Amino acid sequence: MNPTKKAVVTGGTHGIGLAVVKALLAEGAEVVLTGANEKNVEAARSELASDRAHVLRSDASSLADIDALGRYVEDTLGSVDFVFVNVGYAETGPIEQVTEAVFDKIFGIKVKGAFFTTQRLLPLVNEGGSFVFTTAVLDGLGYAETSVATGSVTAVRGFAKALAAEFVPRGIRVNVISPGFTQTPSMGFVTTNDEEKAAIQKQGEELTPMSRHAAPEEIAAAVMFLAFDATFSTGIILHADGGLGQVMA
Template identity: 60%
Template sequence: MNKYSGRKAVVAGGTHGMGLAVVKALLDGGAEVVLTGRNEKNIETARTELTSSAAHVVRSDATSMADIHALGDLVEAGLGQIDFVFVNIGLAKLEPFDQVTEASYDQSFDTNTKGAFFTTQRLAPLVRDGGSIIFTTSIADEGGTDTLTVYSGAKAAVRAFAKGIASALLPRNIRVNVISPGFIDTPTMGITGMTDDDRDALKEMGDTATPMKRHGTVEEIATAVLFLAFDATFTTGARLTIDGGIGQGISTPR
């Protein structure tokens, strides 16, 4: 199947989980992809797993302006113009409001917010007119949870960024949208610093809280991302929730 033959994409945060699923779907469809990560183990695993010559795995830290600019230079030299950017940059840590420190606050906003913004700013000039950009936020970008207060604020900022950037790129017909996942079955469950027991407990809680009574799969995320990227040609500035109904006020039938 060559649905994406001739397409070129960048997936920032593409070496594991949801990002890697998007990369695999793009490659299966015939696209050429630059994917980034900063965890050396995930980078090496992705390099081993992705045997296609169309996959270019790059170490890049979204909190480093030097790395962001170097990524843009690499993409420009290697791919030239691109069709799609998936800004799948994120860091979540369970931290109660009264335990947040300046260091943990800065770490969250440097990754989730500053990194996402400046990665997009650097890559946007390389996106073809008529292309698309998608950000990953979270269903936590609205509502309130004590242990995710800072993360929620950082992701809400990204959601706001997407609307402003969508406006800025309208003259070039570049669409900018957001996906907001709920509980998704990824290696880390989206939270850093948890033990295996913590992840098991979080998964059980997520299955109970989600009206569809299960976690989403990374393949379901990839399907939604690529729909927005290539098929939703009259959609920009939108937020697509992929959450099994948990953020939609749906009650489980009695």
């Protein structure tokens, strides 16, 4: 990755996002990364401790915060080569238990946040640059009690397809990373307790043909490929799911 690249990673203070930030820094990039949780933001600042890592608390569901992020990126980096749109929030439960507040929170962060972050940062992305959106294996499958979360990632998948076509004249690529079960602090669902996380761990190992969860670094490697190496690919979905959505074990 030469000369020095500049990147933005939303949802970059833990899990897959943090793994992508570390991969970027290891390649010499300068990165603005965001997180909504102040504890995670401070932990990332402490852990990264690099003058090339600029950590900003930002709520993806807030248009004011998104605009502030755009101004911060412009002031700090000027222009960028890569944007990883990695915000998300998910809760599970049967349709009878879904409240308007839960629905609005999931769609506000995952769908509204992804769309308007892209809109705000687009003018700062260099020709030849790229966006990568995070969805999930849910975007191509149907799991009971995940209706709102599934709807949100499927919407983002649709954005990516349409924006890939829209950004071609600008020389900007748009692709999707669709992870399966991944060993992150939240296991993909922020409201889970330790017992529920253990159940997700067991379920992931049983359902995934490769019989394990991905390490965040494995997903990060796929993201980096889409970001910089897949120069003749746009509008694609790269499934990093251990075969879960692709093959029968």
